[in-house]
Amino acid sequence: MTTKADALDAAHWFKSSYSDNQGGACVEGARLADGSLAVRDSKDPQGPALLFPAEAWRKAVDGADWFKSSYSNDQGGACVEGARLGDGSMAVRDSKDPHGPALIFAPNVWRAFISGPGQM
Structure with missing residues (x-):
């Protein structure tokens, strides 16, 4: 599911460890209060974000x-x-x-x- 990243008011975004200020690998994530995960392009912080429901995320990676x-x-x-x-x-x-x-x-x-x- 996608949404606008700026609509996620309570999100505390973190940069991928590979992101840098030169434009490389600019991915950010945020763990939301309901346990879901949001992912966005750090170069477009107001743009779209992918949302992964908590249960789907856990099943996928556990x-x-x-x-x-x-x-x-x-x-x-x-x-x-x-x-x-x-x-x-x-x-x-x-x-x-x-x-x-x-x-x-x-x-x-x-x-x-x-x-x-x-x-x-």
């Missing part, structure tokens, strides 16, 4: 079999983990914050993403 990206290393570089979910979706999170938010991609979106540019 007990997932997480694996480190082949590009991750023990020196702190590219710390990304993924998990294939039961419905074929792909969850992605920051391995330095395993209890923090994860992005969930629908199966068709993930397939298009890994197929390369122009496939979406």
Whole structure:
């Protein structure tokens, strides 16, 4: 579900650990009072936000079999983990914050993403 980010008055937004002031990976999240998670583009704080209901979020990420990206290393570089979910979706999170938010991609979106540019 989507909403306008500025409509989430009580949201306390946090930046992804990969966001910077140079425009890179600008994702912010907010845990809402009802347990749901909101995600927005930090470059457009008044724009749309994706809302993940608490129960759906918990079912999606609890007990997932997480694996480190082949590009991750023990020196702190590219710390990304993924998990294939039961419905074929792909969850992605920051391995330095395993209890923090994860992005969930629908199966068709993930397939298009890994197929390369122009496939979406």
